[in-house]
Amino acid sequence: MAIEEEKDNKKGFKLLGILDIQKTPCAREALLHGSGGSLVVGLLHFLATSRVRRSFDVGFAGFMLTTLGSWFYCRINNAQLRMQQRLIQDGIKNKLMYEGTALDTVSKPKDKEPCSSCP
């Protein structure tokens, strides 16, 4: 297990030595979407206009916009998922802690019998 973990650590690629593409959520997907989008947009522009330099510019703009868009969309969903996971974890912890007590929100409280001697 330790040897496999070491191999995984060695394989990780760090962009600019800081951003670990494999470990950072959404990084790999965003870069791959951006690369694919860049190729598609650049190629389509070249096929339509036969202008090489402008096609490179358009392809790069496509890379920027596709990467940014994919990154933002994925990160928003990831943040919502993490919040839900935390709420579920807290809910499980609270359920275990308060099970059988008055604060237990899952089990319904028993109906009280009417008090005959009460005013």
Add this chain to the structure above:
Amino acid sequence: MAHPSQLGFQDAASPVMEELLHFHDHALMIVILISTLVLYIIVAMVSTKLTNKYILDSQEIEIVWTVLPAVILILIALPSLRILYLMDEINDPHLTIKAMGHQWYWSYEYTDYENLGFDSYMIPTQDLLPGQFRLLETDHRMVVPVESPIRILVSAEDVLHSWAVPSMGIKMDAVPGRLNQTAFVTSRPGLFYGQCSEICGANHSFMPIVIEAVPLEHFEKWSTVMLQDA
């Protein structure tokens, strides 16, 4: 725990630090993309054969390079403000600990139930056991129960200090005559190291902080032993 030649943050030991790491990745990705764009534009400008000395204005590109940065800044600001307010939340702490800065050691007081207090001095290098970390180990660690909200009240007895634990995303100035409050929750058991983060004299670099997060039963046993030894 930091390792040699480390550039990035340490692994998160609290939910707040996890959020900070995610925000850092988010901001760094945007910065990398913008830097790549600028580099590409520089190369394109330098290598073009086109020249036009008579451009006076261009409304379209002006609109693009005004609106796009504004949108990017908003998309950075929103998660930033969210984390800012998240860090200020204090959810019913289970324990309150006072961390007092001295020249040159920290003292911790657990006064919720009994009067437990102790000093935390750095272990000198010549007294370290094999496997211990130089300039980071202390003779008495601040022991806390894992996954419990803890309130820390930070102050100082003499000069300015700062109580910092990077893996939990905590840093709070210790000001004489002032009580600063912060809170944290440890996500996992273990040892978490920090160092004084405000210049305080000759041994400023030699007054570390060690938090030991343990299960509640172990914390209860530890506090009982510490009270007996006091």
